[in-house]
Amino acid sequence: MTVMEQRGAYRPSPPPAWQPRMDPAPLLPDAEPYRVLGTEAAAKADPDLLRRLYTQLVRGRRYNTQATALTKQGRLAVYPSSTGQEACEVAAALALEERDWLFPSYRDTLAVVARGVDPVEALTLLRGDWHNGYDPRTHRVAPLSTPLATQLPHAVGLAHAARLKGDDVVALALVGDGGTSEGDFHEALNFAAVWQAPVVFLVQNNGFAISVPLAKQTAAPSLAHKAVGYGMPGRLVDGNDAAAVHEVLADAVRHARAGGGPTLVEAVTYRIDAHTNADDATRYRGDAEVEAWRAHDPIELLEAELTARGLLDHAAIEAARQDAEEMAADLRDRMNRDPELDPMALFDHVYAETTAQLREQRALLRAELEAEQEQHGEPEGGVR
């Protein structure tokens, strides 16, 4: 007898009961960004850590102004300044242990430098003498990623691999607010949560993706709220409060290291400078907004806290500035030297073993360079 034939007698069973997989409440971010400076929580912060953050912030700001100046002098093809966002950059580097990995985007040079990479090597991509200047394995820093959010799945994969090998290594991946719209952001967070990979995502929400404001980027209540949909905690923090960013990131790193899985942190901050020197920020935002954020400057916030608590005096402030000036002078000197380029290196490292096709093309370039040398009678960057 078919179902149709037994009409009347037929009582379909109810569908199996639906159960939510977990309570979403603990994953939700707080309504307000977490703050430490100027609150009671500041008393619990480690003074040594705060002083280290301060020194690095001052250095970072100076690095930003120096690199911007080098752009104007034509020494850098482009520099995406992180002025105003230094707290996120510095806290990112200081929240990690040496064995951990950092996955930066193109704006995160400061985090890379704070991790110990040579300031000149960190600028190689932006100077244009090569795509990446440093050995990623030495400092456990991935190359600066130019495509948006594509470095996030790399961080997940590395963290996953480390856990499979039994190493308690954490990966911290940096991305901007614009990057959260990319498909790779979604795929990375989803993989991380499914695999419970020891990875922390830090979104530096600086208000704009080049010219597009956050309101046109997302309709989510906050970027931190996106975490809930993946099944990981979302945390909201004042991105200009170095102590708060460090605390939240350090917590997330500890949580990941202990096997607790990934965390998404949104740091609310602001990009004081234009996107790059090629951008005209006056076209898409007003002075009043920029000035309001200048008044919430990450260095001044920390300086005020440290000074009020007697942890920083005039001499210490001067010392931090002096240290930053020395770094800037050294950077300036070394960046003002023309890099030595070997055109023949173009054919190195395309493959582990070069191909017959590349050998032919290499010979062609060598012949061109030799002809050039003969014509001008001067050596042109060492022909191998």
Add this chain to the structure above:
Amino acid sequence: MTTVAVKPATMAQALTRALRDAMAADPAVHVMGEDVGALGGVFRVTDGLTKEFGEDRCTDTPLAEAGILGTAVGMAMYGLRPVVEMQFDAFAYPAFEQLISHVSRMRNRTRGRMPLPITVRVPYGGGIGGVEHHSDSSEAYYLATPGLHVVTPATVADAYGLLRQAIASDDPVVFLEPKRLYWSKDTWNPEHPTDVEPIGRAVVRRPGRSATLITYGPSLPVCLEAAEAAQAEGWDLEVVDLRSLVPFDDETVCAAVRRTGRAVVVHESTGFGGPGGEIAARITERCFHHLEAPVLRVAGFDIPYPPPMLERHHLPGVDRILDAVARLQWEAEG
């Protein structure tokens, strides 16, 4: 190369065996992709691997090709050798940004400090009655990207040998598996299963004197069949199996063309912008004075891959190859 034909196997079985042997030989080898675990892959190529090596070594991932390849990049950065499955040719397209922006360039970008030994398995090509997005021949996209090796087996022995080589390679390899040959049986020698030519070498599968057919992957059996049929018309055709599109074996191809003076390139991929144009140009540049006729191409039409009930009209078949061979009598037409 002398292989003692010991037992018959399908290409799919040889690929499974290659994955299993590679995983057993090196704990760094990890297989990952959609459905590769309990199901054993939609073509069963990963059958039994999760059972034998555990979910950590053969992992069912979320359904996300960019995520599969993107996480594989990070795993390779930490010293693993991921082998990812893209399930079907057109399903690989979401992963193209990872492939082109990162996988192909990481060695070069880091000046050799960070090689990425990733194998990307892509079942490709038509002839199996697949619906839209299940039959593309996407090799032209891959071979236009420096930094990738592009390899495609046409025999059971090559399926095993080339896959083992691809996994052992310190460079990323796009490993194109001709779907329509998955179930083709062949004899091979499990005693010396890796005993094949290395990646980057083409192989003459059939010697001949009148003209050279240059092909790879799914079109090799069609070319061999055409060569047999051509005998009746007095043509003694040579058949070259490229096996590897990148690196390209100019030496073997040019030697063959110089011997015969005539060449036809055969593949399923579109003719316009397809690999055949590149191959014909390379032959012309290197062997012009040896050529008795223009290098011809027999390729798929320049159309989106057709619906399954019409695909036989699109795919290069024996008759279309024989027609091209007939056109190689250039002088008569001149």
